[in-house]
Amino acid sequence: MEQYHHHYYSSLYLNLLLLFLSLISLAVATIFYKHKSQYHRHVNLPPGRRGLPYVGETLDFLSTGWKGRPENFVLDRVREFSSNVFKTHIVGKPTAVLSGAEGNKFVFTNENKLFVAWWPDSVNKIFPFTETSSVAEESRRMRRLLPQFMKPEALQRYVGVMDDVARRHFASSWEGRDAVEVFPLAKNYTFWVACRLFLSLDDPERIAEFVVPFKDVATGIFGLPLDLPFTAFRRAIRASTYIREEFLTGIIRQRKSELADGKNADVAKTQDILSFMLMATDDNGERMSERDIADKILGLLIGGHDTASSTCSFVVKFLSEFPRIYDRVYEEQMQIARCKAATGEMLNWEDIQKMKYSWNVACEVLRLVPPLQGTFREATTDFVFNGFSIPKGWKLCVYMQLYWSVPSTHKTEKYFPEPEKFDPSRFEGRGPAPYTFVPFGGGPRMCPGKEYARLEILVFMHNLVKRFKFEKLIPDEKIVVNPIAVPANGLPVRLFPHNA
Numbered sequence: 001m002e003q004y005h006h007h008y009y010s011s012l013y014l015n016l017l018l019l020f021l022s023l024i025s026l027a028v029a030t031i032f033y034k035h036k037s038q039y040h041r042h043v044n045l046p047p048g049r050r051g052l053p054y055v056g057e058t059l060d061f062l063s064t065g066w067k068g069r070p071e072n073f074v075l076d077r078v079r080e081f082s083s084n085v086f087k088t089h090i091v092g093k094p095t096a097v098l099s100g101a102e103g104n105k106f107v108f109t110n111e112n113k114l115f116v117a118w119w120p121d122s123v124n125k126i127f128p129f130t131e132t133s134s135v136a137e138e139s140r141r142m143r144r145l146l147p148q149f150m151k152p153e154a155l156q157r158y159v160g161v162m163d164d165v166a167r168r169h170f171a172s173s174w175e176g177r178d179a180v181e182v183f184p185l186a187k188n189y190t191f192w193v194a195c196r197l198f199l200s201l202d203d204p205e206r207i208a209e210f211v212v213p214f215k216d217v218a219t220g221i222f223g224l225p226l227d228l229p230f231t232a233f234r235r236a237i238r239a240s241t242y243i244r245e246e247f248l249t250g251i252i253r254q255r256k257s258e259l260a261d262g263k264n265a266d267v268a269k270t271q272d273i274l275s276f277m278l279m280a281t282d283d284n285g286e287r288m289s290e291r292d293i294a295d296k297i298l299g300l301l302i303g304g305h306d307t308a309s310s311t312c313s314f315v316v317k318f319l320s321e322f323p324r325i326y327d328r329v330y331e332e333q334m335q336i337a338r339c340k341a342a343t344g345e346m347l348n349w350e351d352i353q354k355m356k357y358s359w360n361v362a363c364e365v366l367r368l369v370p371p372l373q374g375t376f377r378e379a380t381t382d383f384v385f386n387g388f389s390i391p392k393g394w395k396l397c398v399y400m401q402l403y404w405s406v407p408s409t410h411k412t413e414k415y416f417p418e419p420e421k422f423d424p425s426r427f428e429g430r431g432p433a434p435y436t437f438v439p440f441g442g443g444p445r446m447c448p449g450k451e452y453a454r455l456e457i458l459v460f461m462h463n464l465v466k467r468f469k470f471e472k473l474i475p476d477e478k479i480v481v482n483p484i485a486v487p488a489n490g491l492p493v494r495l496f497p498h499n500a
């Protein structure tokens, strides 16, 4: 009996095991088949590899970024396949990567006809917009409203406010020190500017309240979308909820009641972006809801913060490497500073227009180290690019946000002689050929914050070179991309104040 039982159970186990194994292999086969069929329904797909099921070439893709050479993912394949479009499988979806000026032009001119904006699921989860609308839909609405707040005319009056924040930032974090770590300070500056311009938040302690949850959101968006306890992703969802539903909603309600009472005589406050949003109406004459506003302000903060601080930091890096270029920027900025010194006035719009050489330097920084690598689209119909068919539903990976087609344009010999050389004079005269320099994207989806970023970076450069020369403490510090380009060690520099 004992033995019988033993035998009975062991064969039961064996059968169960076999059943289990065959289920697994069935599942694996299905996955492989699905993975394969995503590619084989169509003839003449672009060249490329699809990698492993599900994972595809994602690890390859991420690791070139971690190694600080994100453009290699694209360049290696462009070289291998001799094509400016190749297929791959990243972010869990079949993807066509377009690169080069032809790719940029194609995307900028066919926006919303052949494809629409698309975000990885992680972004949709961290920004859970109202059930009926998606991130893509929200983004379209946002684009109709944003120009009102972000157009150059509206931003002109903010130059003085940016300068005021920059002065206080340099006084509290740079002056009196022998050495600083640039990247964290650049983030302090851009975050402070954003809090001040969007919300009239100016009290460092109040701002500090939401620095931590804000960091959690930014980390989660750019990390792996694993919604499990204790992951960065789960933390980001929680932080995003806190910022929108408590922190920002509190500020919005308070402002609303102030505006309603009409007792808020503070002109600066009524001119910030929050007040603009509260008073703006859309095409149907409707005002934005509190929730909408909170979502949009968080979106603006995310979009503008890490990117601008990346560029401010790399400006410091390149200026320290090229003393002659530093000297020219210094001359240009001191001419402006000398005029201001007598009166103690803040920088204004006219001053910004005089910073031509400085802006060329910033553009050269953006060319060599674009903070964002590219963005995603989703094909809404089958179409043909360069003789290759791209099926409906595929993701496209293109310019500017997250992924790597920009650097491959920027560093292609054909468009930029000696592409690795830091040379701001490329931007003199007529500048680079159309569709070759696109750190802000182009066409209908051009970055709405371009002008804002330009002002913020130039005001930073003015306040920086006016006070210091500097020297890198880690001569060959690497750049890592995860996925925003940042200095691997935060860019520590020694400071040499001019007035010492």
Ligand SMILES: *[C@@H]1O[C@H](CO)[C@@H](O)[C@H](O)[C@H]1NC(C)=O
Pocket: 172, 173, 187, 188, 191, 192, 204, 205, 207, 208, 211
């Ligand atoms: C910026 O730095 C100042 C001085 O260290 C600090 O008080 C403030 O909280 C920081 N702000 C942000 C946004 O990190």
